[in-house]
Amino acid sequence: MNQPARVRDIPRSVLSVRDLLNEATIALTARPARTIMTALGTVLGVAALVATLGLAKTAGSQIVSRFDELEATQVTVKPPRDRGNSRNRTVNVIPWDSGDRLERLNGVVAAGTKSDVDVNGALARSVPVVDPLGQTEFQIPVIAVSPGLFDAVRAQMATGRTFDEGHDKRGDAVAILGPGAARRLNVTRVDNSPAIFIGEEPLAVIGILHDVARQSDLLNAIIVPNGYAAERMGLIAPSEVHIEVDVGAAELIGTQAAIALAPNQPDQLRVSLPPSPAGVRSSVENDVNALFLILGGVSLLVGAIGIANVTLVSVMERTGEIGLRRALGASRRHIATQFLFESAALGALAGLLGTSLGILTVVAVSVTRDWSPVLDSWLPLAAPILGAVIGLLAGTYPAWKASATEPIAALRSGA
Amino acid sequence: MSLVPPAIDLPPPLSETTPAVVDLVNVTRSFPGTPPVEALKSANLRIDKGDYVAIVGPSGSGKSTLLHLLGLLDYPTSGTYYLDGIDTGSLSEPERAGVRSVGIGFVFQSFHLLNHRSTLENVMLAEVYRPGDSSKRKERATAALVQVGLGHRIEAFPTTLSGGEKQRVAVARALVGEPSLLLADEPTGNLDSVTSAQILDMFDDLHRLGITLAVITHDDDVSERAERRIYIRDGVLTEEGEEVGESQTDSIWAAEES
Ligand SMILES: Nc1ncnc2c1ncn2[C@@H]1O[C@H](COP(=O)(O)OP(=O)(O)OP(=O)(O)O)[C@@H](O)[C@H]1O
Ligand SMILES: [Mg+2]
Numbered sequence: 001m002n003q004p005a006r007v008r009d010i011p012r013s014v015l016s017v018r019d020l021l022n023e024a025t026i027a028l029t030a031r032p033a034r035t036i037m038t039a040l041g042t043v044l045g046v047a048a049l050v051a052t053l054g055l056a057k058t059a060g061s062q063i064v065s066r067f068d069e070l071e072a073t074q075v076t077v078k079p080p081r082d083r084g085n086s087r088n089r090t091v092n093v094i095p096w097d098s099g100d101r102l103e104r105l106n107g108v109v110a111a112g113t114k115s116d117v118d119v120n121g122a123l124a125r126s127v128p129v130v131d132p133l134g135q136t137e138f139q140i141p142v143i144a145v146s147p148g149l150f151d152a153v154r155a156q157m158a159t160g161r162t163f164d165e166g167h168d169k170r171g172d173a174v175a176i177l178g179p180g181a182a183r184r185l186n187v188t189r190v191d192n193s194p195a196i197f198i199g200e201e202p203l204a205v206i207g208i209l210h211d212v213a214r215q216s217d218l219l220n221a222i223i224v225p226n227g228y229a230a231e232r233m234g235l236i237a238p239s240e241v242h243i244e245v246d247v248g249a250a251e252l253i254g255t256q257a258a259i260a261l262a263p264n265q266p267d268q269l270r271v272s273l274p275p276s277p278a279g280v281r282s283s284v285e286n287d288v289n290a291l292f293l294i295l296g297g298v299s300l301l302v303g304a305i306g307i308a309n310v311t312l313v314s315v316m317e318r319t320g321e322i323g324l325r326r327a328l329g330a331s332r333r334h335i336a337t338q339f340l341f342e343s344a345a346l347g348a349l350a351g352l353l354g355t356s357l358g359i360l361t362v363v364a365v366s367v368t369r370d371w372s373p374v375l376d377s378w379l380p381l382a383a384p385i386l387g388a389v390i391g392l393l394a395g396t397y398p399a400w401k402a403s404a405t406e407p408i409a410a411l412r413s414g415a
Numbered sequence: 416m417s418l419v420p421p422a423i424d425l426p427p428p429l430s431e432t433t434p435a436v437v438d439l440v441n442v443t444r445s446f447p448g449t450p451p452v453e454a455l456k457s458a459n460l461r462i463d464k465g466d467y468v469a470i471v472g473p474s475g476s477g478k479s480t481l482l483h484l485l486g487l488l489d490y491p492t493s494g495t496y497y498l499d500g501i502d503t504g505s506l507s508e509p510e511r512a513g514v515r516s517v518g519i520g521f522v523f524q525s526f527h528l529l530n531h532r533s534t535l536e537n538v539m540l541a542e543v544y545r546p547g548d549s550s551k552r553k554e555r556a557t558a559a560l561v562q563v564g565l566g567h568r569i570e571a572f573p574t575t576l577s578g579g580e581k582q583r584v585a586v587a588r589a590l591v592g593e594p595s596l597l598l599a600d601e602p603t604g605n606l607d608s609v610t611s612a613q614i615l616d617m618f619d620d621l622h623r624l625g626i627t628l629a630v631i632t633h634d635d636d637v638s639e640r641a642e643r644r645i646y647i648r649d650g651v652l653t654e655e656g657e658e659v660g661e662s663q664t665d666s667i668w669a670a671e672e673s
Binding site: 013019023321329 | 489517
C-alpha cells in the first residue's frame with residue numbers, strides 16, 4: 001500500500017513579472033484613497049527634499065550670478081597705502097587721465113577715477129539765502145570723478161545727464177547729485193540747471209542719479225568733475241580708479257592696469273581683483289544644503305515609517321488573501337515578492353509625485369522671487385528611485401511577516 | 416442516482432503498482448494548548464484516482480483539519496501522507512506550493528473570494544501561480560464560469576453576488592485548469608436546495624470526468640451522491656460499512672484493493 005516516493009519532477013509554482021505587475025496594480029488601485037494616504041508621508045518627504053535641494057541650488061546660483069556680474073567684472077586700483085591722503089603725497093601715482101588710459105586696454109568696458117574731496121566742513125544748500133528758521137544747509141560729502149566712472153559703476157540716471165570730457169577739462173562748476181543728496185537739497189528737476197552752493201561756491205546741477213551697482217557712497221554725495229575739484233577744491237590727485245572689465249578679464253587687466261597707470265613703478269599700486277567665484281558658489285550651497293538635507297531626510301524617515309506602518313496593517317487585513325494565495329499555489333517567496341514589490345511601487349509612485357510637487361514648489365518660489373529656477377538634472381531621476389528604495393526598505397518587515405503566515409492560520413482568519 | 420458511475424467512466428483497474436491519490440498512514444494532527452487538541456487521531460485513509468468521497472461529521476470533529484492536511488496546507492504532527500505515491504514529508508515548501516498550484520483545487524467553507532476583484536479576476540487568480548501557458552487564462556476562466564452557470568456575471572464583484580453565486584465562483588476557481596484532486600469544505604453549506612443541487616450535479620459531472628473528489632458535508636443529499644462516506648468523530652475516521660480497524664469495506668474501489 002505504501003509506495004516509496006517515486007523519482008519524478010515535482011512542479012514548481014511560478015509568478016511571472018506580468019502577473020506581479022498586474023497584482024500590484026490591482027492592489028494599489030483597489031483602494032486609491034488608502035494608497036494615497038499610505039504614500040503621503042513619502043510624497044511630502046521627497047517633495048521637501050527636492051524642493052529644498054532645488055531652492056538651495058536656485059538661491060545659490062542667484063547669489064553667485066549677482067556676484068558674478070558685479071564682483072567678477074570689477075577691478076579697483078589704489079595708490080600705495082604709505083602715501084597717506086592726497087594732500088601730502090609726494091609722488092602722484094594715479095594720473096588724472098587714468099580713465100582714458102585704461103579704456104584703451106582690451107577687456108576694459110569702462111574706467112574712471114573717484115576721489116573723496118575735503119571741503120573743510122563747508123555746508124551745501126540749494127537756496128541762495130540761508131533761512132534761519134528751517135534747516136537748509138547740510139553736511140554732504142563731495143566726490144570728484146572722471147566722466148568714465150559713471151559707466152564703471154553702472155550708474156543709472158534718474159534725470160539729466162552725466163559729465164563729459166568738456167566739463168572735466170574746463171573745470172565747469174557743474175554737479176550731479178546722488179538721490180540721497182538730491183532729496184536733502186530738495187532738487188527734483190534739472191531742466192533749468194538749478195544752482196546749489198557748497199559754502200559760497202555755486203554749482204549747476206545737470207543730473208540726478210537713480211542708482212549705482214557699485215560704490216554706493218555716490219548715492220548720498222554731490223559729484224563734481226575732476227577738473228573743478230582740482231581747480232577750486234584743492235584736489236591734488238585722484239584717490240582710486242574703478243574699472244569695469246569683461247567677464248574673465250579681471251586677472252589680466254589687473255596687471256595691465258598697474259603698468260598703464262604707473263609704467264615706472266607699477267608695483268606701488270594696489271590692485272584689488274575679485275575673489276574666485278567658484279569658491280563662493282560652493283560655500284554658499286554647502287551651507288544651505290546641509291540644513292535642508294537634514295530636514296528632507298527627517299521627512300523621508302517619517303514617510304518610510306508611514307509606509308511600513310500601513311503595509312503592516314494591510315498585511316494583517318489581507319491575511320485571508322494570503323492564505324488563499326498560498327492555497328492556490330503561492331510559495332512563501334511569491335508572497336514576500338508580491339508585498340515587497342507593492343511597497344516599492346508605492347514608494348516609486350510617491351517619489352514621482354513628490355518630485356513633481358518639489359519641482360512645482362521650486363518654480364513657484366522662483367516666480368515670486370523673480371529668480372530663474374535651477375535644478376540638478378539627476379534630481380528628477382534620482383528622487384523616484386529614492387522613493388522606491390524607501391518603499392522597499394519599509395516593505396521588508398511586512399513582506400517577511402506576510403510570507404511567514406501559515407496558510408491554515410491565514411485561512412481560518414477569514415478573507 | 417446510482418452510486419455506481421457508468422462503466423465507461425470507470426478508471427482502469429488499480430493494482431499494487433498504481434499509487435493511491437491520497438494515502439494517509441497513522442496521521443495525527445494535534446494543536447498545542449492546555450490540554451492539547453488532537454483534531455485527527457492516527458487516521459488511515461486511502462483515496463484512489465476517480466474516487467468521490469464524502470466526509471461527514473459533527474462540528475469540531477476535525478473535518479476541516481483533515482481537508483487542510485490533504486491539500487498540503489498543513490503538516491501532520493505524526494504519521495505519513497503519501498500523495499500520488501510521494502511522501503509529502505519529503506517535499507520542500509516550494510514543492511508543496513507547486514503541487515497545490517498544479518494538482519489541487521480548493522473550495523473553502525467561507526468562499527475566500529477577493530472583494531476588490533471581479534468574478535473573472537477571482538477565477539483567474541487560480542492560474543497566477545500555476546506553471547505553463549498563461550495566454551488562454553482568460554478564456555479558461557470564462558469557460559469555468561460558464562460551466563457553473565455564471566457566464567453572465569463575469570464582470571460582477573463578489574459583494575454584489577448572492578451566497579450561492581459566490582459559492583459557484585469558488586467552485587469555478589477550483590475547477591479551472593482541471594486539478595486532479597478537488598477538495599471542498601461544505602460547498603453547499605450556504606445554499607438552498609435548488610442551488611445546492613446545481614453544485615452537486617456539477618460534482619457528478621466532475622466525477623464522471625475522472626477527477627478525484629473529497630467533499631466535506633453535513634448534508635445527506637451530498638453524502639448520498641458520493642460513492643464513499645467517511646465518518647469522523649473526535650478526530651477518529653470510520654468508513655461506512657467498514658468495521659473499526661483495517662478490514663475490507665464495501666466501497667467499490669476498496670473492494671479492488673488486495
Ligand atoms: N489552530 C488551532 N488551534 C487549536 N485548536 C484547533 C485549531 N484548529 C482547529 N482546532 C480544533 O480542532 C478541532 C477540529 O477542528 P476543525 O476545524 O477541523 O473542525 P470541523 O470538523 O471542520 O468543524 P466545523 O464543522 O465546525 O467546520 C476543533 O476542536 C478545533 O477547535
Ligand atoms: Mg470546518
